[in-house]
Amino acid sequence: AKLLVLHGPNLNLLGTREPGVYGHTTLDQIDGDLESRARAAGYDFDSLQSNAEHELVDRIQAARTDGTRFIVINPAAFTHTSVAIRDALAAVAVPFIEVHLSNPHAREPFRHTSYFSDLAVGVVAGFGADSYRYALDAALARLDQH
Numbered sequence: 001a002k003l004l005v006l007h008g009p010n011l012n013l014l015g016t017r018e019p020g021v022y023g024h025t026t027l028d029q030i031d032g033d034l035e036s037r038a039r040a041a042g043y044d045f046d047s048l049q050s051n052a053e054h055e056l057v058d059r060i061q062a063a064r065t066d067g068t069r070f071i072v073i074n075p076a077a078f079t080h081t082s083v084a085i086r087d088a089l090a091a092v093a094v095p096f097i098e099v100h101l102s103n104p105h106a107r108e109p110f111r112h113t114s115y116f117s118d119l120a121v122g123v124v125a126g127f128g129a130d131s132y133r134y135a136l137d138a139a140l141a142r143l144d145q146h
C-alpha cells in the first residue's frame with residue numbers, strides 16, 4: 001500500500017520563496033521527513049512536485065491502479081483555480097487531505113476559495129512545513145482504521 005504526496009506550482013522553490021510566508025524548510029526536507037514516517041509505518045511512498053496542471057492530473061489518474069491508498073496534496077495556486085485537478089481526484093476516488101503551509105483564510109480574498117476542501121477528508125493549513133507532517137499522521141491514522 002502506498003501513500004502519495006503531491007505538490008503544486010512554485011513549491012519547488014520552498015526554502016527561498018517568500019520565507020516570511022512559507023518558512024525556510026526545503027521541499028526535499030519535507031519529502032524526506034514524510035518518506036521516513038510513511039516507511040516506518042509500513043507504507044510505500046511516492047511524491048511529485050509539478051508546476052504543470054496536466055502532470056498533476058496524470059499522476060492522480062495513475063494512482064487509481066498503482067496501489068495508492070491515500071493522497072496528501074498541496075495544490076498551491078491550483079487550489080484556487082483547478083477544476084481539472086479536482087475532477088481527477090473525484091474520478092479516482094482515492095481519499096485525500098488538502099495541505100497548505102500558510103493559512104489561506106488569513107490572506108488575500110482570492111485565496112479563500114478552494115476547489116478541493118469539500119471533497120477532502122480534511123484540511124491542514126497554517127503550520128508551515130509541519131502542516132504536511134500533521135496531514136501525513138492523520139492519513140496514517142485513517143489507514144490504520146481501515
Ligand code: DQA
Nearest residue numbers: 074076077100101102104111
Ligand atoms: C499555498 C497557499 C496558496 O494560496 C499559494 O498559491 C501557494 C501555497 C500554501 O501552502 O500555503 O502556492 O498552497
